[in-house]
Amino acid sequence: MPLAYYEKISAHILVVDDDMMNLRIAEMMLGKQFQVSCVASGAEALEFLKKSRPNLILLDLRMPEMDGFEVIEKIKSEEIYKDIPVVFLTGEDDPEVKKKGLEKGALEFITKPLVKDNVFECVNRLLGGE
Numbered sequence: 001m002p003l004a005y006y007e008k009i010s011a012h013i014l015v016v017d018d019d020m021m022n023l024r025i026a027e028m029m030l031g032k033q034f035q036v037s038c039v040a041s042g043a044e045a046l047e048f049l050k051k052s053r054p055n056l057i058l059l060d061l062r063m064p065e066m067d068g069f070e071v072i073e074k075i076k077s078e079e080i081y082k083d084i085p086v087v088f089l090t091g092e093d094d095p096e097v098k099k100k101g102l103e104k105g106a107l108e109f110i111t112k113p114l115v116k117d118n119v120f121e122c123v124n125r126l127l128g129g130e
Helices: 003-010 020-030 042-051 068-077 095-104 116-126
Strands: 012-016 035-039 056-060 086-090 108-111
Touching: 012 020, 012 042, 020 035, 020 116, 035 042, 042 068, 056 068, 056 116, 068 086, 068 095, 086 116, 108 116
Parallel strands: 012 035, 012 056, 056 086, 086 108
Antiparallel strands: none
16 A cells, blocks of 8 residues: 555544534545544534544534534634644535634635535645645
8 A cells, every 4th residue: 555545544533513414424434544533512522632633623613502613713722733724514605604714714614515525635635645
């Protein structure tokens, strides 16, 4: 196997989404090439970060209790987490929402429903893959 294969398999992606079906889909899409951890809320994501450091976070924008904007603010305010790339997952196509997300520190947006090619293109680009 080429070296790039081993680098990808060791990359760790945290997926944060309150919809269990979206978590399953993301895990099925990414799980063969990456280590994938899934949590169902912003609070769970912040707790997860205390124990493990992913290479990339895929973060749902609209969640109850703590939305993606609040979560990314907390992540980016912590010195030890602020350099972890964050990509928002959203069903919205509002330019103002995207502008706000980018201002808060997101690098990209992946539109729901998740499409494998779109997800892999974004993930590979941010993790330095092909």
